Amino acid sequence: MTRIEQRPVDPPVVVRRAPGVGTLVAATAAVASVVLAVALWFGGGTDREQILGLPDGGAFTAWALPVARALSYVGAVLTVGWTVAAAFLLPGLDRLVGPAGYQLMRRASWTAALWLAATVVALPLTASSLLGNPVDQVTAVTVLSLAMSVSQGQGLVIAAAMIAVVLAATRWAITRTGAAVTALLAVAATLPVVLTGHSAGSGNHAIAVSSVGVHTAAVVLWVGGLAALLTLPGTRDLPRAARRYSTMALWCFVLMGLSGIANTVIRLYRPDELWSTRYGVLVLVKSVVLVALGAFGAAHRRRTLPRLAAGGAGAFRRLAAVEILVLAGIVAVGVAMSRAPSPVTVDPAEPDVYTELLGFPLPAAPTVARLLGQPVPDAYFLLIAVIGGGLYLAGVRRLRRAGRVWPPARTLCFLAGMLVLAAVTCLGFARYAAVTHAHHIAQHLALLVVVPLLVGGGAPGALAGATLRSGPTPDLHGALEWWETLRRSGPARALGHPVTAVAAFVACLYLPYFAPVLSWLMQRHVGHLGMLTAFLLAGGAVTTVLRHRPRRVGGIVLALDTAALLLFALLVRRSDRLRSGEWFDLVRTDWAPVPSVDHRYAAWTAAVAAVVLVAAGLAQLGRPAAAPTDGGPGGASGTDERG
Structure with missing residues (x-):
């Protein structure tokens, strides 16, 4: 078996942090934290009394659960971005990943560990939120019951198992195919939690669940890919990787927009709820930011990518750094919206049992037109x-x-x-x-x-x-x-x-x-x-x-x-x-x-x-x-x- 220590080392690719990465990480964390706090407060995500039918698990749970989810997002985004870059954006050595891809796979092992830890921590916090008990009163038996019988708990357990496999693969995979499988599994591991959340328990199951899954996959690919470009070891491979990423980002932009519209339609029943409800205002903010991100992408294609191909990486890095800050904000808004109550248009005391089961009311007798x-x-x-x-x-x-x-x-x-x-x-x-x-x-x-x-x-x-x-x-x-x-x-x-x-x-x-x-x-x-x-x-x-x-x-x-x-x-x-x-x-x-x-x-x-x-x-x-x-x-x- 080939020993990792004997792999050929490409001299230009040294373990060197890209310029300004530490500052960018600190700025991204600060922006995400501030936006998350403001969006949670504004959307009512920490005021459990505003969410009809949900018990109160206490202030600590109300704030700690979104933080755990945000950390999970960070781990997921970086893991996906680095594995995707290693497999699809960077050159390799025959069947093996190249030196830069090898380094990114090993970095991904650390972020996968963060992702796994945040997901495990979310289990007792989710139990506290669902049962209305402070987290210090949640027992191991309660957590086990949640993991076995409640859809949100099952989603967290499935996600944790998949993340554990991703963590192992990032340490062992050295082939391009292995990196590609790891990247695809990492994207899939982001889905169990969101597919068993609010959307899975609401009406319109088909469009709700599927659109949330598409939206999540598009977000992690977009944000993670950009983060990978900004943290590449060296700049020699950056022009080709950026061109490839640009195509992927365009697809992600389209999928995010379409899935976001679908989710909005099923949660807001009247157009005026976009500005008359707090949830609708958050949707508007997210939509405006998404349009701005589209403008960033157009600027990359017209200006910075040609300059990058000519050897000037400064303009690309500056614009990409601003874009990553904006993306961090939009992800934070998304986390807050997952905790915020959407407008209630029906009496929760008399729900339609068939809509809960099917996602739509019972249909009338079938005809060709129906x-x-x-x-x-x-x-x-x-x-x-x-x-x-x-x-x-x-x-x-x-x-x-x-x-x-x-x-x-x-x-x-x-x-x-x-x-x-x-x-x-x-x-x-x-x-x-x-x-x-x-x-x-x-x-x-x-x-x-x-x-x-x-x-x-x-x-x-x-x-x-x-x-x-x-x-x-x-x-x-x-x-x-x-x-x-x-x-x-x-x-x-x-x-x-x-x-x-x-x-x-x-x-x-x-x-x-x-x-x-x-x-x-x-x-x-x-x-x-x-x-x-x-x-x-x-x-x-x-x-x-x-x-x-x-x-x-x-x-x-x-x-x-x-x-x-x-x-x-x-x-x-x-x-x-x-x-x-x-x-x-x-x-x-x-x-x-x-x-x-x-x-x-x-x-x-x-x-x-x-x-x-x-x-x-x-x-x-x-x-x-x-x-x-x-x-x-x-x-x-x-x-x-x-x-």
Whole structure:
């Protein structure tokens, strides 16, 4: 094994603190502390009597819990920023991270430790806040009960476990792939706490939970990436890293804006609440600051990045330092808003039980107009559909500009898959999928069978291999190199294995309905998202086998999955009582059919899905192994088998 001490050392990269880093850290801490205190006071985040239904845990808890969360944010931001920079922004040494990336990974171990400590400290403080007991009266049994049975406690425990893995990885990972996995896990570790907070317990679960998750990920990537640039050891790699970061920051700005708007819409029911309530004023302040940050980004692109490329780092560092101070303020406002009461528009003494369970009131009897209308947008699936379709069209456009042909049928097939995905998860159909077996199984099979077959027919992998660009230099990976790394990775190979494909398909088909898990998943929007994502991945595994394995293997997988689907239809048809009925009994409506009729409709849906699977699967197995797309060398032909 290669010893770390024997790694080659690049002479220009010495352990030297960037100029003014100590001053910047002190100024950032001061700005964040002042803004947090003012925002907490103004928004009522420390006055527990203003929050209806919440007991008072005491002044210490009211102030200490936001401080713990702020420290957790600091650790998360720096850990994410340094690991992302080491993996994606800085050059490496063949498969290994470069000297600068190595130093950033080791720095990230210290911030991950801070992050973990703050998360652990937040457990008793959260118990104190929820139970209304001073923190010195919170016992270990109380904390354990919180961690086992309350969603906020479960989120903190899951986050702590993930952070512990990140901490270990920052000490051990020395490859680019290891750094990339660490960075992705660090971003994911920021989500459990926010996904089990206020948004998870409010109405409009789909848009609330998903938008908060998107917002948090965008914030930590934006702030962390900028902090990493300002703390790079040396300046030689700064110009290239800054150019790469600029693209990432633009995406983060857009995602922050869209997710912020979505969160505001579900929390403020009238426009005048933006200026007539304290929570609304904080939203306005955050929005103005976000616009200012957009101006900073434009200034970077037009002025400081060209100067940085020419060798002048001073202008970039000065503007970035001001930007990091502003970002620290906006993060502090966000922490305060998580503790502040949003305007109450309903009587908390008479809540709508169905809205608490579903995120929306019980729908009326289904009609075509209601199935296609009454949208209940989910930011998670909506972003997948919109970004996926946009990137696909951008790839087709790039291919055409290069004089190469991409079959229009593939484009239509892929876009149809994205449209079906958005329709069954974000339109009125998603409302009915939550209240009847027939609609739920129809949504289930659309994600398990229809969407993967349509997306696979568009050959997105072949398009990616033909259009993604390599890095500017061999030591700096581009999108193409990362795509090839992902395609050849162990998880990707395992997902495309025939045994995995059949096992995943059967598990996703049977477990939600014949095992006591559906009710638990449906009462937690994160669990619901995970279940629907599992359907997509299982269907994608089957499609991959049909497209890229030998015909005999694909035929066996198709036969097994079709048999499993037909048997599922038969069992649902003859079952008087499915284990999933526990959930549908909770949300039963006056117009809902009796279980036997509901099951009959669901069984017919499964039979139709089996026919679709057989027809599309045979079409996949009967297609040519590699069909030319432009009739000449250098075209997209030959890339289809990589799709």
